[in-house]
Amino acid sequence: MKKRMLSLVLAGVMTAAMLTGCGGSAGTDAGSTDGAAQESSDAAGETEAAEETPGEEAASDETAAEDGAAGDSAGGTFKIGGIGPLTGSYAVYGIAAMNGSQIAVDEINAAGGINGMTVELNFQDDETDSEKSVNAYNALKDWGVQVIDGCVTSACSIAVSAKTVEDNIFQLTPSGSAVECVANPNAFRVCFSDPNQGVASAQYIGEHGLATKVAVIYDSSDVYSSGIYEKFVAEAESQPFEIVTAGAFTADNKTDFSVQLQQAKDAGADLVFLPIYYNEAAMILKQASDMSFDVKFFGCDGLDGILGVKNFDASLTEGVMLLTPFAADATDDLTVKFVTTYKEKFNETPNQFAADGYDAIYTIKAAAEKAGITADMSNEEICAAMQTAMTEITVDGLTGEGITWDASGEPTKEPKAVVIKDGVYTAM
Amino acid sequence: MSFVAHLINGISLGSVYALIALGYTMVYGIAKMLNFAHGDVIMIGGYVVFVTASGLGINPLAAIIVSMAACTVLGVTIERVAYRPLRGASPLAVLITAIGVSYLLQNVALLVFGSDTKAFSNVVTLQNLELFDGQLIIKSVTIVTVIVSIIIMVGLTFFVKKTKIGRAMTAVSEDQGAAQLMGINVNGTIAVTFAIGSSLAAVAGVLLCSAYPSLTPYTGSMPGIKAFVAAVFGGIGSIPGAFIGGILLGVIENLSKAYISSQLADAIVFSILIIVLLVKPTGLLGKKALEKV
Numbered sequence: 001m002k003k004r005m006l007s008l009v010l011a012g013v014m015t016a017a018m019l020t021g022c023g024g025s026a027g028t029d030a031g032s033t034d035g036a037a038q039e040s041s042d043a044a045g046e047t048e049a050a051e052e053t054p055g056e057e058a059a060s061d062e063t064a065a066e067d068g069a070a071g072d073s074a075g076g077t078f079k080i081g082g083i084g085p086l087t088g089s090y091a092v093y094g095i096a097a098m099n100g101s102q103i104a105v106d107e108i109n110a111a112g113g114i115n116g117m118t119v120e121l122n123f124q125d126d127e128t129d130s131e132k133s134v135n136a137y138n139a140l141k142d143w144g145v146q147v148i149d150g151c152v153t154s155a156c157s158i159a160v161s162a163k164t165v166e167d168n169i170f171q172l173t174p175s176g177s178a179v180e181c182v183a184n185p186n187a188f189r190v191c192f193s194d195p196n197q198g199v200a201s202a203q204y205i206g207e208h209g210l211a212t213k214v215a216v217i218y219d220s221s222d223v224y225s226s227g228i229y230e231k232f233v234a235e236a237e238s239q240p241f242e243i244v245t246a247g248a249f250t251a252d253n254k255t256d257f258s259v260q261l262q263q264a265k266d267a268g269a270d271l272v273f274l275p276i277y278y279n280e281a282a283m284i285l286k287q288a289s290d291m292s293f294d295v296k297f298f299g300c301d302g303l304d305g306i307l308g309v310k311n312f313d314a315s316l317t318e319g320v321m322l323l324t325p326f327a328a329d330a331t332d333d334l335t336v337k338f339v340t341t342y343k344e345k346f347n348e349t350p351n352q353f354a355a356d357g358y359d360a361i362y363t364i365k366a367a368a369e370k371a372g373i374t375a376d377m378s379n380e381e382i383c384a385a386m387q388t389a390m391t392e393i394t395v396d397g398l399t400g401e402g403i404t405w406d407a408s409g410e411p412t413k414e415p416k417a418v419v420i421k422d423g424v425y426t427a428m
Numbered sequence: 429m430s431f432v433a434h435l436i437n438g439i440s441l442g443s444v445y446a447l448i449a450l451g452y453t454m455v456y457g458i459a460k461m462l463n464f465a466h467g468d469v470i471m472i473g474g475y476v477v478f479v480t481a482s483g484l485g486i487n488p489l490a491a492i493i494v495s496m497a498a499c500t501v502l503g504v505t506i507e508r509v510a511y512r513p514l515r516g517a518s519p520l521a522v523l524i525t526a527i528g529v530s531y532l533l534q535n536v537a538l539l540v541f542g543s544d545t546k547a548f549s550n551v552v553t554l555q556n557l558e559l560f561d562g563q564l565i566i567k568s569v570t571i572v573t574v575i576v577s578i579i580i581m582v583g584l585t586f587f588v589k590k591t592k593i594g595r596a597m598t599a600v601s602e603d604q605g606a607a608q609l610m611g612i613n614v615n616g617t618i619a620v621t622f623a624i625g626s627s628l629a630a631v632a633g634v635l636l637c638s639a640y641p642s643l644t645p646y647t648g649s650m651p652g653i654k655a656f657v658a659a660v661f662g663g664i665g666s667i668p669g670a671f672i673g674g675i676l677l678g679v680i681e682n683l684s685k686a687y688i689s690s691q692l693a694d695a696i697v698f699s700i701l702i703i704v705l706l707v708k709p710t711g712l713l714g715k716k717a718l719e720k721v
Contacts, residue, residue, distance in 0.1 A: 087543065087544070088542070088543040089543055089544050089545050089644070091544055220691050247690050248689075248690050248691045249690060252650055253650075253690075253693060253694055255640035256437075258434075258440070258682070259434060259437065259685040259686045259690060260685075260690060262430055262434060262686070263686065279545045279642065282642075283640065283641070290565070290567055291565050292558075292565055309545070311482055311546060311547040311549055
């Protein structure tokens with residue numbers, strides 16, 4: 001009997017420890033999103049009143065508070081809700097997109113806001129989990145969000161898009177590249193779509209004569225990876241190289257790539273195409289080096305972030321090429337200014353996701369100005385007006401010049417590739 | 429040559445399964461329970477080494493010993509808190525509790541370490557073995573893992589057969605009630621079993637993460653399940669069986685990846701479990717279980 005009591009007590013302690021653990025982590029998550037905690041906790045009753053609360057402004061962002069006085073009196077606030085992974089395996093993407101977006105928001109507020117409205121950005125964590133993404137979206141709705149800047153990853157973006165179309169909220173994903181992300185009329189994106197990346201990669205490899213025999217390693221259980229793979233294979237037929245092996249793996253089997261690499265090696269591949277995310281790519285680079293398989297690697301935007309993997313031997317990434325529309329070492333004024341600000345504020349070199357996040361905010365600004373959005377418009381009106389305005393604007397952003405959109409939500413811009421040299425992206 | 433390479437990669441994978449399966453089979457053989465949390469103890473062992481070696485900069489070998497100690501404490505605690513109170517309960521209740529402990533460990537690790545992938549630095553820093561002018565490369569981790577598995581297998585067999593505690597374990601596994609009447613401390617013996625099984629898990633964790641250097645809170649779950657299949661394949665409860673089962677499973681998995689389909693490899697591995705259970709329920713080296721009526 002005593003023992004039973006003891007085990008009950010211990011079980012109770014464990015449960016309590018778990019609960020407090022959860023609470024603590026939620027607190028830090030929210031804290032990292034620039035005061036999102038305060039905002040969402042008292043969001044319920046404040047949809048109208050919030051705009052004028054000075055405490056609210058101070059909590060959300062320093063710069064916003066400085067310009068708050070000027071912006072508020074003229075046109076109220078414009079609430080942009082961001083969603084992306086701020087913790088978890090793909091946190092590199094979400095944090096970069098959030099930081100990039102924040103820089104754009106600060107710049108816009110310093111320059112007088114959008115149509116006189118002060119921009120507020122509330123970025124929520126989704127841990128790359130579709131369900132949590134929808135929860136984050138619901139939290140943003142309680143906060144009174146007017147436009148969604150998200151999600152950062154494809155699967156989440158698709159899940160949230162199903163909700164935004166019901167609620168008539170305009171959605172612009174900075175980096176959700178799966179075809180379905182912009183299937184709904186209210187959804188647009190800044191980055192290339194997966195098919196575009198697959199086609200562009202094949203063309204790039206072909207036109208630049210990077211290889212004659214190409215091996216592909218892709219994740220067949222992931223919509224992003226298999227989407228690029230299919231288009232790559234289709235496009236490769238008309239390119240001057242052949243695909244010698246295609247090794248698939250699944251989410252349950254993503255640590256051992258020795259077989260796929262061995263097959264590529266045996267087939268004499270001189271380039272391995274990796275339409276996958278950087279965590280697995282890091283494993284592949286390591287295992288290829290272990291088996292002395294000296295080959296070129298070419299990837300898409302999913303590889304972006306590989307330089308940020310903790311404890312990973314960055315020398316293995318030397319010479320890895322990736323298709324990304326943003327190179328931090330570019331010398332145009334916009335990029336230099338952005339990279340300098342980013343380094344000052346966040347102490348690291350921005351990646352493509354940061355640039356996507358930055359461009360997303362400026363795209364929202366351009367569309368909102370074109371559509372003449374004002375603070376008193378309902379979400380439905382904003383959504384309809386933005387949808388039309390998107391097809392009429394041209395944005396010169398970090399990820400491309402003269403980006404235009406059509407009603408399908410796809411952007412039109414030039415693909416660019418970078419190569420990693422001495423641990424930094426260098427334009428090719 | 430590529431066949432040999434696939435074979436060696438298979439043995440590399442299989443030796444890790446074998447090492448994990450030894451822990452499974454040890455606990456099952458003595459305590460007659462499936463410790464599904466074993467894979468997650470491995471993951472914790474990996475994190476302990478990661479934190480002590482990569483984070484605090486302790487010598488990797490010392491870090492392994494710290495990790496073994498930590499996992500031993502963890503294993504004994506789990507046994508004391510979660511399994512011992514259920515000693516008389518139905519096997520199903522124990523099984524469900526083990527699954528619960530597994531999830532508990534995963535989620536605690538998720539809270540403490542976060543879900544981002546940690547790149548584990550290889551603790552085996554020996555030179556890789558290159559044969560035939562570098563056409564065939566055998567990673568030093570593979571060699572070390574195979575040797576460690578063999579040493580542990582032989583050591584455990586010796587321990588169980590020859591030492592006093594080992595014989596007490598055998599007695600407990602045969603008949604707990606009778607063992608108790610003979611003056612054997614059943615609870616103590618089972619606690620020792622868990623201590624050994626968990627310290628093996630720490631070693632397995634280090635070698636698993638050295639061979640496949642990515643560490644997440646879910647690192648242990650899939651290899652844990654595969655190792656369970658390996659243990660059943662070899663005959664659960666049999667120490668040499670776990671070793672043979674592990675190696676065979678790794679080889680089958682890698683060859684089916686190479687010559688059948690890289691996507692179907694897992695399906696094939698689990699079909700093997702089903703076939704073995706249908707054809708030879710006791711596994712390759714399993715004892716015939718005579719059910720006393």
